[in-house]
Amino acid sequence: MSHATLRLPAEWEPQSAVLIAWPHADTDWAERLAEVETTYVALAAAVTRFEPLIVVVADAGLRAHAEAKLRDAGVDLARIRFVELPYDDTWLRDSGPITLKDDQGAFQLTDFRFTGWGGKFGAEQDDALVAGLVQAGVFGRAAHKRIDWALEGGGIESDGAGTVLTTWRCLVQRHPEQSREEMTAILRDGLHAGRILWLDYGYLEGDDTDAHIDTLARFSPDGGIVFQACDDLGDAHHDELARMAGELAALCTVDGKPYALHPLPWAEPILDEGRRLAASYANYLIVNGGVLVPAYGDPADDEAVRIIGQAHPGREVVQVPCRPLIWQNGSLHCITMQLPAGIYG
Numbered sequence: 237m238s239h240a241t242l243r244l245p246a247e248w249e250p251q252s253a254v255l256i257a258w259p260h261a262d263t264d265w266a267e268r269l270a271e272v273e274t275t276y277v278a279l280a281a282a283v284t285r286f287e288p289l290i291v292v293v294a295d296a297g298l299r300a301h302a303e304a305k306l307r308d309a310g311v312d313l314a315r316i317r318f319v320e321l322p323y324d325d326t327w328l329r330d331s332g333p334i335t336l337k338d339d340q341g342a343f344q345l346t347d348f349r350f351t352g353w354g355g356k357f358g359a360e361q362d363d364a365l366v367a368g369l370v371q372a373g374v375f376g377r378a379a380h381k382r383i384d385w386a387l388e389g390g391g392i393e394s395d396g397a398g399t400v401l402t403t404w405r406c407l408v409q410r411h412p413e414q415s416r417e418e419m420t421a422i423l424r425d426g427l428h429a430g431r432i433l434w435l436d437y438g439y440l441e442g443d444d445t446d447a448h449i450d451t452l453a454r455f456s457p458d459g460g461i462v463f464q465a466c467d468d469l470g471d472a473h474h475d476e477l478a479r480m481a482g483e484l485a486a487l488c489t490v491d492g493k494p495y496a497l498h499p500l501p502w503a504e505p506i507l508d509e510g511r512r513l514a515a516s517y518a519n520y521l522i523v524n525g526g527v528l529v530p531a532y533g534d535p536a537d538d539e540a541v542r543i544i545g546q547a548h549p550g551r552e553v554v555q556v557p558c559r560p561l562i563w564q565n566g567s568l569h570c571i572t573m574q575l576p577a578g579i580y581g
Contacts, residue, residue, distance in 0.1 A: 241338040242428040246396030247522040248457050248548065250577035253317075254283045254523060255369075257292040257326040257571075258302045264325055264357070264564050272560040276302075277309045279528070279568070282554045284315040286523040288581055290374065292319050292328070292365070321368040322361045324352070327566055329450065330388035331362035332573035333369070335378070336428060343378035343579045345370060346426060348387035351410070353445050375579055383426050386410040390448035390570055392423070395455040398430030399490060405439060405447040433487055438480035440464070440514035441472065444565045451516040451567070452480065456547035459489055460496035464518040467502055498547045501536035508563055519558075519567035520544055521574070527551050530558035530568040 258276060259265035265272045283289045293299040299318045306313060323331070330353070333345040347366040352359030370380045387410070393401040400423060407419055414422075420432045438452040445451070453463040461484050466477040487495055503515040517540035521528045527548050531537045537555065545553040558567045 241340070242336045242344060243338070243396065243398060244334065244336055244392075244394040244400065244427050244429065245576045246394055246455060246457070247574055249396055251287055251524050251574045252577045252580040253288040253290050253575045254521070255290045255292070255328055255332050255573045255575060256280075257323050257328050258294075258298055259326050260294050260298050262294070263323075268560060268563060272563075273305060275557055275560045277305055277311070278556050279572070280306055280316065281309055281311045282526075282528050282556055283523060284312050285554075286526045287315075289316045290319060290575075290580070291316055292321050292323060292369075294322060295320060319369065319372050319374060321365065321372065323365055324359055324362045325357065327362075327390075327570050328365075328573045329390040329570045330445075331359070331365045332389060333366045333375075333575075334389050334392070334427070335576055335579060337576050337578070341578055343375070343576070345375060345378050345380045347380060347382045348426070349384055350388065351386045353388070356444055378579055385422055385426070387423075387426070388445065388448065389573060390445060390450040392427065393449045393454055394427070394429070397490065399433060399455075400427055400429040400431070401433045401435070401449055401453060401455065401461075403435045403438065403447045403449050403452065405436070406445060406449075409446040430490070435480055435483050437476050437483055438464075439473075439476055440516055441512040442514040442562065442565055448570075450569045451514060451519050453484060454518055454520070456496075456498060458496055458547065458549075459493065460498055460547055461487075462498040462500060462518060462544060462547045464516050465499035465502060471502070471505070473502075498543050500543055501539040503532050503534040503536045506532060506534075506559070506562065513562040514565060514567070515562055516567060517544070519569040521569050521572050522548065522551070523574070525551055527553050528556050528568060529553055530561075531555040532559050532562070533557070
């Protein structure tokens with residue numbers, strides 16, 4: 237495999253499947269399992285309309301349970317493959333493979349260290365997930381490269397053409413001993429990126445990832461960036477997200493042009509026993525021919541659909557109810573990992 241031609245595809249490029257892990261009683265979802273399973277069923281129904289779905293399950297009993305739930309909802313089980321592996325939790329954006337590809341059709345499953353977002357949660361099984369999937373034969377002959385440096389898939393955003401966007405707040409928390417220059421070099425090398433763009437501002441209350449980029453700003457195929465804005469002057473997020481919007485406006489494409497900016501609407505505060513939850517519309521998932529957008533039961537849901545649809549023309553936009561997910565501080569993109577076309581199936 238030629239080092240020079242490897243790259244991290246954009247999410248809007250053709251995919252072979254989406255990867256998820258089913259919640260169960262030994263995950264953080266235990267207290268509200270039935271409620272969160274409604275989101276997983278809706279997600280599975282939406283994904284399988286567009287492409288195959290790989291579902292990691294802890295054991296045969298959980299597989300049977302998930303199959304029954306999906307069958308009852310009319311989901312096409314022929315488009316689902318179950319893989320039995322142990323896992324601590326279900327945030328596969330962060331524990332799943334970051335797949336690089338080259339122009340000859342070869343793939344590299346890049347397997348960075350997963351530390352439970354800087355040691356906040358136990359993560360030994362999740363850190364072994366990519367190796368387990370490889371051993372299970374899910375990815376055919378793709379190369380598997382372990383990189384002993386903490387990075388989560390939700391912490392990086394690729395335009396598919398060599399530019400990666402990330403946040404300083406997250407990576408300085410993971411690697412406080414390293415400079416930005418050192419981290420830039422590691423990211424460029426590990427992701428085969430031409431340039432790394434950093435954001436210093438942007439965060440959401442109730443987000444324990446330390447400001448993952450996929451909760452804040454996403455590239456779009458029109459040379460644009462879709463980002464979470466806040467137009468409520470009285471909201472605690474307003475100043476920080478306004479500064480982030482300013483940073484995004486100052487960024488340029490490889491050609492030196494400013495990015496087309498697509499600000500997303502701001503949902504009303506959602507509280508859970510007094511705790512603010514992170515309801516970001518930027519946490520959407522692109523699939524073949526579609527975009528799955530988190531819905532929170534808020535008046536802003538439909539405006540988010542309109543803006544994301546504009547930024548991704550020619551794709552059907554499907555809402556997935558994600559209010560149960562944000563109780564555990566993540567949303568739709570966080571529980572999924574797309575796999576590029578050709579690596580599976």
